[in-house]
Amino acid sequence: MAIDAIAAKVITGVGTGTLSPVAPTGGDGGEGFGASLARLVGTVEDSHHSANAAVNGMLNGQLDVHDAMIALQRADLTLQFGVQVRNKLVNAYQEIMRMPV
Amino acid sequence: MSTLNTAVSVAASALSAERTRIEVAVSNLANAGSTRGADGKTYRRRDVVLATDTVRSFDSALGAASATGVKVAAIVEDQTAARRSFDPSHPDADSEGFVELPNINPAEEMVDMVGASRAYQANLTAINLIRDLVSRSLELGRA
Numbered sequence: 001m002a003i004d005a006i007a008a009k010v011i012t013g014v015g016t017g018t019l020s021p022v023a024p025t026g027g028d029g030g031e032g033f034g035a036s037l038a039r040l041v042g043t044v045e046d047s048h049h050s051a052n053a054a055v056n057g058m059l060n061g062q063l064d065v066h067d068a069m070i071a072l073q074r075a076d077l078t079l080q081f082g083v084q085v086r087n088k089l090v091n092a093y094q095e096i097m098r099m100p101v
Numbered sequence: 102m103s104t105l106n107t108a109v110s111v112a113a114s115a116l117s118a119e120r121t122r123i124e125v126a127v128s129n130l131a132n133a134g135s136t137r138g139a140d141g142k143t144y145r146r147r148d149v150v151l152a153t154d155t156v157r158s159f160d161s162a163l164g165a166a167s168a169t170g171v172k173v174a175a176i177v178e179d180q181t182a183a184r185r186s187f188d189p190s191h192p193d194a195d196s197e198g199f200v201e202l203p204n205i206n207p208a209e210e211m212v213d214m215v216g217a218s219r220a221y222q223a224n225l226t227a228i229n230l231i232r233d234l235v236s237r238s239l240e241l242g243r244a
Contacts, residue, residue, distance in 0.1 A: 066116045070109055070228065077235050084242040 033089070044075075044082045051075035105231050110156040112231075114170030115224040121173045122149045122217040126210045133205045136193040143201040146179035179204055 054071035057063035125147050135144040152174035181204045189198035 064117060064120060066113060066225075066228075070113055073232055074106070074109070077232070077239070080236070080239050084239055088242060 037085075037089070040082050040085055044078050047071075047075040047078040105235055107156060108231050109228055111170045112224045112227045114154060114156060114172060116221060116228075118149075118151055118171045118173055119217045119221040119224065121176075122151075123214055123221070125149050125176060126213040126217065129203075129205050130207055130210045130214075132203055133207055133210075135203060136191070136200060143183050144203040144205075145183075146181075146203060146205045148177050148179055149173055150175045150177055 051068075051071040051074065054063055054068040058065060058068035129146050132144040138144045150173070151171050154170040154172035156170040183201040183204050185199045186202055187198055188194055188200045191200045194200045
């Protein structure tokens with residue numbers, strides 16, 4: 001469905017576009033950042049998959065409306081959380097890059 | 102967020118249970134005049150039995166479940182006697198001219214439905230509250 005397409009775009013945007021430079025430059029701590037970020041993206045993706053499954057289930061008549069809506073809300077909140085974490089990481093990265101040497 | 106997830110799952114289980122209660126009340130109401138059921142006998146009023154249910158979550162897997170959901174344990178038939186009304190011309194009338202009508206009181210079913218729909222709304226409010234709390238918490242990072 002359309003939701004999947006949007007989710008995929010956002011997730012690749014978060015995962016590969018902006019943040020991949022952060023991991024290599026971090027040295028020791030970089031791997032931790034990268035791993036936790038990958039896990040975060042995985043969680044966001046999982047919640048979007050379950051939301052997708054719930055919407056499909058509702059359209060097939062197997063699930064109730066509230067199940068689908070709760071799954072969508074969960075996916076939305078997880079995505080917002082992921083975006084917040086990404087914003088914080090990017091802010092920290094830019095703050096460091098702005099430092100005069 | 103796992104605790105809040107558990108709470109949402111619990112409220113969702115209640116939503117499903119209340120929906121079943123409404124469905125059963127609607128079926129009772131619709132069949133208030135049915136003289137023939139699937140087994141050939143008069144329709145009997147149905148009642149929902151609710152029971153506690155452990156919601157599967159990370160917390161409960163760790164044995165620290167504080168929240169317990171609800172599930173429909175059974176749908177039982179009300180065994181009170183059927184109403185008998187005198188109507189000799191009815192095709193289902195017995196030799197004495199009485200027809201057995203279901204043991205359903207429409208007013209009682211309406212009260213059941215109101216109760217179930219209020220309970221449904223209460224659980225919706227709980228879910229909305231939890232969602233609001235989570236999004237407010239996310240605003241902490243937006244400064």
